Every structure is written in structure tokens, then in C-alpha cells.
Amino acid sequence: MPIPIVNSIASWFLKKRFHQIDLFLKYPIEVQEELLFNLLQKAKYTEIGKAYDFGSIKTYREFSARVPITTYEDFEPQIERARKGESNIFWPTPIKWFAKSSGTTNAKSKFIPVTNDSLENCHYAASKDLLCMYLNNNPDANLFLGKSLRLGGSKQLYEENGTVFGDLSAILIDNMPFWAEYSSTPSNEVSLMGDWETKMQAIVNETIKENVTSLAGVPSWMLVLLNQVIETTGRNNLFEVWPNLEVYFHGGVNFDPYIEQYNNLLPKSDFRYYEIYNASEGFFAIQDRNENKELLLMLDYGIFYEFIPMDGYGSSDETVIPLSAVEQGKNYAIVITTNAGLWRYKIGDTVRFTSTNPYRIRVTGRTKHHINVFGEELIIENAETALRKVSHLTNAEIVDYTAAPIFMNGRDKGAHEWIIEFKNPPQDLNTFTELLDSALQDLNSDYEAKRFNNTTLNAPKVHHARENLFYDWLKHKNKLGGQHKVPRLSNTRDLLEELLQLNNIT
Numbered sequence: 001m002p003i004p005i006v007n008s009i010a011s012w013f014l015k016k017r018f019h020q021i022d023l024f025l026k027y028p029i030e031v032q033e034e035l036l037f038n039l040l041q042k043a044k045y046t047e048i049g050k051a052y053d054f055g056s057i058k059t060y061r062e063f064s065a066r067v068p069i070t071t072y073e074d075f076e077p078q079i080e081r082a083r084k085g086e087s088n089i090f091w092p093t094p095i096k097w098f099a100k101s102s103g104t105t106n107a108k109s110k111f112i113p114v115t116n117d118s119l120e121n122c123h124y125a126a127s128k129d130l131l132c133m134y135l136n137n138n139p140d141a142n143l144f145l146g147k148s149l150r151l152g153g154s155k156q157l158y159e160e161n162g163t164v165f166g167d168l169s170a171i172l173i174d175n176m177p178f179w180a181e182y183s184s185t186p187s188n189e190v191s192l193m194g195d196w197e198t199k200m201q202a203i204v205n206e207t208i209k210e211n212v213t214s215l216a217g218v219p220s221w222m223l224v225l226l227n228q229v230i231e232t233t234g235r236n237n238l239f240e241v242w243p244n245l246e247v248y249f250h251g252g253v254n255f256d257p258y259i260e261q262y263n264n265l266l267p268k269s270d271f272r273y274y275e276i277y278n279a280s281e282g283f284f285a286i287q288d289r290n291e292n293k294e295l296l297l298m299l300d301y302g303i304f305y306e307f308i309p310m311d312g313y314g315s316s317d318e319t320v321i322p323l324s325a326v327e328q329g330k331n332y333a334i335v336i337t338t339n340a341g342l343w344r345y346k347i348g349d350t351v352r353f354t355s356t357n358p359y360r361i362r363v364t365g366r367t368k369h370h371i372n373v374f375g376e377e378l379i380i381e382n383a384e385t386a387l388r389k390v391s392h393l394t395n396a397e398i399v400d401y402t403a404a405p406i407f408m409n410g411r412d413k414g415a416h417e418w419i420i421e422f423k424n425p426p427q428d429l430n431t432f433t434e435l436l437d438s439a440l441q442d443l444n445s446d447y448e449a450k451r452f453n454n455t456t457l458n459a460p461k462v463h464h465a466r467e468n469l470f471y472d473w474l475k476h477k478n479k480l481g482g483q484h485k486v487p488r489l490s491n492t493r494d495l496l497e498e499l500l501q502l503n504n505i506t
Helices: 003-026 028-042 047-051 060-066 072-083 116-137 168-174 178-182 196-207 219-233 256-265 380-394 429-443 445-454 469-476 494-502
Strands: 097-102 109-114 147-150 158-160 163-166 212-217 247-250 272-279 282-287 295-297 303-309 331-338 345-356 359-366 397-406 415-424 461-464
Touching: 003 028, 003 116, 028 060, 028 303, 028 331, 072 097, 072 109, 072 163, 097 168, 097 445, 109 116, 109 168, 116 168, 116 247, 116 272, 116 282, 163 168, 196 219, 196 445, 212 219, 219 247, 219 256, 272 295, 282 331, 380 397, 380 429, 397 469, 397 494, 415 469, 415 494, 429 445, 429 461, 469 494
Parallel strands: 097 163, 147 212, 212 247, 247 272, 415 461
Antiparallel strands: 097 109, 158 163, 272 282, 282 295, 295 359, 303 331, 331 345, 345 359, 397 415
16 A cells, blocks of 8 residues: 555544543643543442442542552452452453562562453553654654564463453453554564574564564564674664664663664664653553654553652551642552552552653652562562561571663673672572572562563572671761661662672672
């Protein structure tokens, strides 16, 4: 089909959708409030709807006073019942799909409900909107003359008790509408392969024969794939493989550490990068302008937003506010109520509003310290539990520690680097390191996936810190006493480099 016809059809859909987007741009608070009451009405006869009398709630004030803030741990019993086939607990329609991810307190993995409503009106709607916004900003784009190379999760879908769980990306691919499947590569069969190494080479073999015009996936995983494309083809850059490649849609982890490596693989000044903000719990925001990393908060995907100011988070002064009360420049933890049946649910992410007219955000991190450079979602609880277990096994005693990523460099894999001060050191630091790596894999399925056969992450590197290193660092920073402490995990190397230098480690 000639490009003028393709773009004319796309333009027709674009104009139709932009009328709806314009509605929430002009009336964001009204759109959000109407959405909330629609959710309440739809779920009023569910178990949770009856418990909090959703049908009688008429104002946001009543909603916020009556329905409690929840975490996954609070919600897990109801989710487990739904996974076993019970219905009408927190959403009126049967729930078949559960997106599996790690990072919870009580379990290796968490299972987020994915309803038909959230599939169609959130995740797939966002995919179409992303294309709409890109085409609106780039009317001469050749996107539809080729295919999008999508890189999904490495796990298969598993049936259990009549319900199905797996990576969100696998669920989306398995339920993909025909228009998306037709314009995507690799095939569903290859995309849903379980063994990551076999799958990666299969993706390379299949996609290098296609006319790929866009990329979509998490930066760390995509980088591994693209380097494998270069190695397999012997080409110097990706444009020698796919000459019509014009945009990379990315999300999931901070892109900044990867940008130089991508620029080396994609050496064109007019190549586009478009960021998205999505999670198992929903699709939240999209970059809606060229060369601007601010993300437009999407207000009509069946998600009602509330926010907790981070300056009071976790304290007796913690407050929860609606979208209408947020301020530009402040950090907030996100609370969501969704068409997947999550009610006033903390997702653990923090954002900063860069604009309130319209509402645009930047993702600033997590409510807890973590390392998530490669999609591994390593959190404090994982680290503390693993260190405690390994210390017991090796008769070691830890005074303090911190960890940070070793970023990918060309074809070199990433890793985690730790510096640990011991009161009683282990007899063999290499054994300690191996046990730590194994314990982290047991606790965190995302870390385990990235470590599998060193696919994305190499084994961790552990330094034995000298005595009083962390005390001396705090003293140097004038942070002795009070509430001051050394951050445990970080997505940057700034702290680690300072400690390594102070420890005289080269």
C-alpha cells in the first residue's frame, strides 16, 4: 500500500483520537472524576464494592475517607482468591490474566490482575495513542511501510486454576489485536519462546530479513538483542541492517545510561527516541513531543490518580491528594484506582510534575532504594534478606554496605558492584559473593532472569571495605549522628565511586 494512502488512513484515526485527548487536556479534573465514579458504579456489587458501599459514594472526599490506601501485601489474599478462579471480588467481570513481576515483601513474585477492560482500554489504547502522537509530530514518517520489532519478556504463560499468569509483555502479545500482530516482528511463536538465549537468536534470524522501521522494548534487553544483530550480520551499525529504521519506543528503566551506546548503534542525528511509562498495573504516560522527555499523563485509560507528597511519605504527616492538588516540581508517590480492580493502590513509583497544564511528569524513582538499571528491580528487602542468609552461612557479620550498577559498555554485560564492611569477614570472599548472587536469584525473579547464563547481568563484584570506611564517609559529608545513614542501593555509581576512592581501591 503506497505511503500516502497508509498515512491518510492513519491520519483519520489520529484526528478521531485527538478529539478525545483534547477533552482531557482541557478538562483533566472533570475527566478524572467522571472516570472514578464510573469505576465505582461498575464495581459496586463486587465484594469490595459492598464492603465500602461504592454505590453511595458521591464525592472524591467520601471516596478518600472510606476506601483505604493499599499495597500489594494488603491486596494479595484477594488476588490469590481470584487466581484460584473466584470472581466478583474486586472487579465484576471474570479475570483470566495475571501479570507476574517481582519485588514484593512476602513473595518472590507478585501477580497483578489484568482484566479485559484494562487490556483494551488501557494497554492497547496506549499503544495506538503512542503511534498517534508520533505520527502527529512526524507526518512524513514511514512507520507503516515496515514492521515494529517488539521485544517482550522471556517467560512463557502458565495456566493455573483456570487463570493464566506470565510477563505482561507475553500477555499483551498473546492477546494482540490483528492489526498489531500484522505490523510486528518477530512472530508470536518466537516472541513467546521460553528459553531466552534460544529466543534471542531466533529473533535475530527472523527480524534481519524484515523491513524494520521501529523498535519497542526495555533498553537493557534491547541492547543485548541489537548487539547480537550486529554480531550476526557483521554490519557496522543498525541502519546497514534496517535502512528505514526511524524510532525506538522505550520504557521500563532509566534510559540515560544507555543513550551513548544506542547512538553508536544508531548513528543518525534525526533518529527518534520516544519514552513511555507503563507497568504491570497499567499504562500511565507517553512522550507526546519530539526531543522532549516529559511524559503526558494519560487521564482516560480507566486509571484514577492520587498522589502522596514524598516529603511526608511513610510518616505520621503522610497525606494523599487528588490530581487537582499537585504542584509542579514536587516529588510524589503514585496511588492508582484502576479498571483492573486495584483500589487506591501504591505502585511504589515516584514522579515529579514538570507541568500542570497539561499534566506532564518525569519518573524520578521508587519509594524505596533500589537498583533497576537492567530491569532487575533489586530492592532493599532483597538485599537485606540475602545478606542475612549468606552471613549466617559463612559466619560473617556485616557493619555496612552499599551497591550500585556496573553499566554495560559496548558488548560487555552489566553487573552489580558491592562494597561491604565486615566486623567478622567471611573466610572466602569469592564463596560469599557466589552465595550472595544465588540468594538474590532465589528472592527476585527479575534479577534471576537477567542473571540466567549471564544474559544481561554478569556475576556481582564484591569489595571488602576497610574498617570504619562508612563512618569516615559520613564524617567527611558532615552527616554523623541523627538520621543520617549510607544509602544501601543506588541506580548511579556516584556514592560507590566515592567509597571506592576513600577505600583506596582502584
